[in-house]
Amino acid sequence: MGINLSVQLGKLKLKNPVTVASGCFGYAQEMESVADLSQIGAVISKGLTLEPRIGNPSPRIVETPSGMLNAIGLQNDGVDVFIKKKLPYLKENNIQTIANINGSTIEEYEQLAERLSGADGVGALEVNISCPNVKHGGIEFGVDPKACEEVLTRIRKKTGLTLIAKLSPNVTHIQEFAKIVEGVGCDAVSLVNTYVGMAVDVNKRKPILTNITGGLSGPAIRPLAVRLTWQVAQAVKIPILGMGGINSVQDALEFFIVGATAISIGTANFYNPKLSAEIVAGLEEYLLKHNLNDISQLTGSLELNKK
Amino acid sequence: MSQQQQTVLISSHTQIGEGYYVVGVASPWLAQASQPGQFVMCRLPNANLLWGRAFSVYDVVGDEVFLLYKVMGRGTSLLSEKKVGEQLEIIGPLGNTFSKPKPDQFLLLVGGGVGLPPLYFYAKTYQEQASQMRVMIGARDKENVILEEEFKALGCQVEVSTDDGSAGLKGLVTELLKKAIRNNSKIKDKLLIASCGPNPMLKAVSAIGIEEKIPTEISMEESMACGLGVCIGCVVKTHCSPEQKEELKRDETYTRLCCEGPVLEGSRVIWE
Ligand SMILES: Cc1cc2nc3c(=O)[nH]c(=O)nc-3n(C[C@H](O)[C@H](O)[C@H](O)COP(=O)(O)OP(=O)(O)OC[C@H]3O[C@@H](n4cnc5c(N)ncnc54)[C@H](O)[C@@H]3O)c2cc1C
Ligand SMILES: Cc1cc2nc3c(=O)[nH]c(=O)nc-3n(C[C@H](O)[C@H](O)[C@H](O)COP(=O)(O)O)c2cc1C
Numbered sequence: 311m312g313i314n315l316s317v318q319l320g321k322l323k324l325k326n327p328v329t330v331a332s333g334c335f336g337y338a339q340e341m342e343s344v345a346d347l348s349q350i351g352a353v354i355s356k357g358l359t360l361e362p363r364i365g366n367p368s369p370r371i372v373e374t375p376s377g378m379l380n381a382i383g384l385q386n387d388g389v390d391v392f393i394k395k396k397l398p399y400l401k402e403n404n405i406q407t408i409a410n411i412n413g414s415t416i417e418e419y420e421q422l423a424e425r426l427s428g429a430d431g432v433g434a435l436e437v438n439i440s441c442p443n444v445k446h447g448g449i450e451f452g453v454d455p456k457a458c459e460e461v462l463t464r465i466r467k468k469t470g471l472t473l474i475a476k477l478s479p480n481v482t483h484i485q486e487f488a489k490i491v492e493g494v495g496c497d498a499v500s501l502v503n504t505y506v507g508m509a510v511d512v513n514k515r516k517p518i519l520t521n522i523t524g525g526l527s528g529p530a531i532r533p534l535a536v537r538l539t540w541q542v543a544q545a546v547k548i549p550i551l552g553m554g555g556i557n558s559v560q561d562a563l564e565f566f567i568v569g570a571t572a573i574s575i576g577t578a579n580f581y582n583p584k585l586s587a588e589i590v591a592g593l594e595e596y597l598l599k600h601n602l603n604d605i606s607q608l609t610g611s612l613e614l615n616k617k
Numbered sequence: 618m619s620q621q622q623q624t625v626l627i628s629s630h631t632q633i634g635e636g637y638y639v640v641g642v643a644s645p646w647l648a649q650a651s652q653p654g655q656f657v658m659c660r661l662p663n664a665n666l667l668w669g670r671a672f673s674v675y676d677v678v679g680d681e682v683f684l685l686y687k688v689m690g691r692g693t694s695l696l697s698e699k700k701v702g703e704q705l706e707i708i709g710p711l712g713n714t715f716s717k718p719k720p721d722q723f724l725l726l727v728g729g730g731v732g733l734p735p736l737y738f739y740a741k742t743y744q745e746q747a748s749q750m751r752v753m754i755g756a757r758d759k760e761n762v763i764l765e766e767e768f769k770a771l772g773c774q775v776e777v778s779t780d781d782g783s784a785g786l787k788g789l790v791t792e793l794l795k796k797a798i799r800n801n802s803k804i805k806d807k808l809l810i811a812s813c814g815p816n817p818m819l820k821a822v823s824a825i826g827i828e829e830k831i832p833t834e835i836s837m838e839e840s841m842a843c844g845l846g847v848c849i850g851c852v853v854k855t856h857c858s859p860e861q862k863e864e865l866k867r868d869e870t871y872t873r874l875c876c877e878g879p880v881l882e883g884s885r886v887i888w889e
């Protein structure tokens with residue numbers, strides 16, 4: 311009996327459900343000597359913008375208990391350089407690629423969607439409406455339901471690619487946003503992006519990050535992310551790409567069981583580049599042991615205690 | 618040459634001063650691949666610390682690679698308790714290297730504290746030119762002067778300065794550098810400066826290099842989460858290269874120290 315690990319996000323077929331998260335794996339080439347790229351379901355690119363972005367001054371990152379804060383500020387060389395210089399490598403190596411897009415205005419998101427839809431080798435778009443570290447756009451679209459609906463509606467009209475909306479956890483009712491995502495015709499929803507946090511240098515009495523605040527990621531946020539994934543799974547029918555602090559096979563399983571169709575590994579790539587391959591192997595082993603033959607049987611298999 | 622992730626065994630571990638340690642690890646791959654200026658990300662298994670810690674390659678002997686570190690916080694303090702035979706997770710070698718000196722060039726190596734280990738590996742790698750190397754060690758006090766004898770043993774000339782005058786010249790190491798440049802004014806076009814240490818020192822050394830028109834390579838530090846070039850956390854502001862200018866449509870950029878550095882031409886850095 312073969313085990314099926316492949317999953318479907320809209321039109322996009324992934325050979326396995328283990329992806330690497332935006333901003334945590336570069337454009338894959340950087341990781342070729344330390345990770346097994348052939349084992350990864352999809353690589354989600356670093357956040358792309360229409361024009362090159364310089365990003366925030368250092369310090370941009372700080373280690374925190376079981377996690378880290380980052381305020382990179384979306385440093386990237388812009389979508390044109392991505393298409394010209396990064397995409398060919400991904401294509402040549404048969405790496406399923408999801409482009410993560412970021413705009414300051416709706417028009418920028420539209421143009422990004424158009425340009426990437428015409429590029430050879432992009433399998434899907436992940437719309438980042440949840441970046442906490444840039445002044446305009448980003449998270450504004452992720453915490454205001456009206457703005458969220460408008461930007462996603464307009465992007466949907468510009469692309470036939472699988473469209474994934476990435477939600478911010480920095481809201482009171484995430485289900486409301488997930489329903490908007492589903493309502494405007496997005497194919498899938500991804501969550502979570504980072505939680506806004508802060509760290510202080512008590513000797514200098516100054517914020518450690520130049521940006522003052524940053525996004526918290528890593529194992530510290532995992533229980534929060536699992537809970538939001540579970541809530542969203544109850545609110546919508548579209549597939550969920552779940553993430554937040556995944557650090558082991560066990561952690562990945564939690565996300566599937568509460569309702570994720572696929573998962574993404576972020577911060578853990580920084581110190582364990584082989585984790586995605588380990589999780590792919592671990593999922594297979596788990597399914598075998600539990601007499602399951604398809605990863606989809608695991609998705610949403612949470613059993614609640616009877617009242 | 619590209620990097621690898623490996624679990625390695627500690628082969629030796631010695632305290633060499635107040636808070637200073639040298640740890641040796643057995644790794645034929647790392648020993649063979651490491652170049653002067655490069656570093657490793659070193660993680661302690663089961664230590665409940667997220668990131669690896671960056672340490673420069675200090676020395677290579679046979680299949681053994683040595684790191685010299687100072688206890689600063691939790692990571693280095695836990696590392697100092699590790700015994701021979703225990704494991705470390707290493708990713709490396711990472712980053713770029715100091716330039717290979719031309720046979721007729723004279724090296725002025727300026728270092729402070731844990732900036733000295735990569736300069737030692739640099740000097741040792743080109744030891745046949747040691748008589749053309751002058752090492753200037755800057756420290757707060759006598760207790761923080763490290764590697765003086767080791768550099769001498771390579772055949773380099775060594776000078777020391779301390780803030781409190783407890784060893785060598787009382788004052789800044791940049792005074793030693795200025796003097797060395799004056800004393801070698803006849804061969805100024807053959808001089809090459811390489812420096813690693815705290816940022817204020819690197820900034821002053823770079824300024825001297827620019828003023829005297831001497832090529833100056835500095836090795837810098839920033840917090841690093843990955844060491845692989847993917848988190849974009851470890852940046853310093855630099856002037857754009859001509860190609861970058863065209864591609865990015867601006868004059869300045871943030872450069873990742875872990876892969877585009879840690880060694881940068883001093884004149885490229887914009888001090889923030
Ligand atoms: C390229 C490079 C080469 C280095 N080479 C050496 C070396 O050969 N010997 C040596 O003793 N030290 C070296 N360092 C500095 C060393 O990485 C830090 O002292 C160490 O990370 C401190 O960790 P900690 O947990 O003890 O301290 P903590 O202060 O508890 O560290 C907290 C966090 O801040 C980061 N951090 C703190 N200080 C620094 C720093 N100066 N540079 C980078 N990250 C920092 C740590 O990685 C950690 O994530 C190097 C740093 C870099 C970037
Ligand atoms: C350094 C860093 C950079 C990130 N950059 C982006 C980005 O450009 N776009 C985006 O949508 N998410 C970005 N993220 C968020 C991650 O993709 C992920 O949603 C989050 O870190 C939670 O997962 P984790 O805990 O496994 O890291 C970034 C995270 C980190 C740590």
Ligand code: FES
Nearest residue numbers: 844846848849875
């Ligand atoms: S440490 Fe992550 S990019 Fe340099």
